[in-house]
Amino acid sequence: MNQCPDCKTELEYQDGNYACASCQTLFSKHAFCDTCDSELERLAACGAVSYFCKPCNQLKSKSTARYEFRPV
Ligand SMILES: [Zn+2]
Ligand SMILES: [Zn+2]
Known part of the structure; x- marks a missing residue:
């Protein structure tokens, strides 16, 4: 689920x-x-x-990563 950090609307992939x-x-x-x-x-x-x-020198799966959306 990709939500806008400001208004929580579902984001559209572009x-x-x-x-x-x-x-x-x-x-x-x-x-x-x-x-x-x-x-x-x-x-x-x-x-x-x-x-x-890099700091952990470890592969991370996308399910364990934490995601953040930042304005381009
Ligand atoms: Zn929004
Ligand atoms: Zn790390």
């Missing part, structure tokens, strides 16, 4: 970003480590998306 129809704002999705809270590096391998945390 060319790699997420748009809120009611705020007219474009957001990008950032993933953060559940352990150290650093921003994760996105890895796309074989169609599956996973994340890598």
Whole structure:
């Protein structure tokens, strides 16, 4: 579920970003480590998306990552 951080409206996926129809704002999705809270590096391998945390030196699955939407 991708919700607008401001108005909680469901965001619409648009060319790699997420748009809120009611705020007219474009957001990008950032993933953060559940352990150290650093921003994760996105890895796309074989169609599956996973994340890598440099400080933890560990692969993170997208289900354990914490997500944040930030205005582009
Ligand atoms: Zn909104
Ligand atoms: Zn980490």
